[in-house]
Amino acid sequence: MALSKDETIWLENYKLLIEFVMNESKLYWDRYNVFLALNSGLLVALVFLAPRPIFPLLEAISIFGISLGIIWFLIVARASAYIRYWIKKAREIEEDKLQQLSIFKEEEKFRNRIKWYEKAGIIRTALVVPILTSTLWFLIMLWTLTLN
Numbered sequence: 001m002a003l004s005k006d007e008t009i010w011l012e013n014y015k016l017l018i019e020f021v022m023n024e025s026k027l028y029w030d031r032y033n034v035f036l037a038l039n040s041g042l043l044v045a046l047v048f049l050a051p052r053p054i055f056p057l058l059e060a061i062s063i064f065g066i067s068l069g070i071i072w073f074l075i076v077a078r079a080s081a082y083i084r085y086w087i088k089k090a091r092e093i094e095e096d097k098l099q100q101l102s103i104f105k106e107e108e109k110f111r112n113r114i115k116w117y118e119k120a121g122i123i124r125t126a127l128v129v130p131i132l133t134s135t136l137w138f139l140i141m142l143w144t145l146t147l148n
Contacts, residue, residue, distance in 0.1 A: 010097040017090040021083060028079045032126065035072040039065060039133050046140065055148040062141030069134030076130060080123045 042065045094101045
């Protein structure tokens with residue numbers, strides 16, 4: 001069955017949206033890994049300096065770690081919102097304009113069959129790590145202040 005001109009346009013829009021989701025997902029994890037590596041580097045620096053503490057430097061590392069965690073959270077929260085937005089738009093096209101497509105309908109059926117612990121949204125769950133990281137850096141900063 002040939003597609004009408006409108007359906008062809010909607011199909012192209014749908015393909016673009018799926019491409020946006022894929023690209024944004026890749027960028028999300030690329031950014032995530034950069035922030036994880038930066039925090040790991042700061043932690044290595046802190047461990048290296050801990051035996052012979054230079055308190056202003058330890059405090060500066062902790063403050064930078066807190067700032068990095070906050071920035072990390074804000075960036076991944078925004079990226080998460082974009083991903084959810086593009087998926088929502090693709091779902092709308094599938095439901096309203098191209099009913100013959102069933103990618104998201106099938107995904108919903110699959111989601112209904114999996115166990116409760118497999119349903120955790122990885123993007124939202126991943127937002128916890130920057131929060132925990134900032135909290136860790138805050139506790140480290142308090143620790144360095146008590147030693148000083």
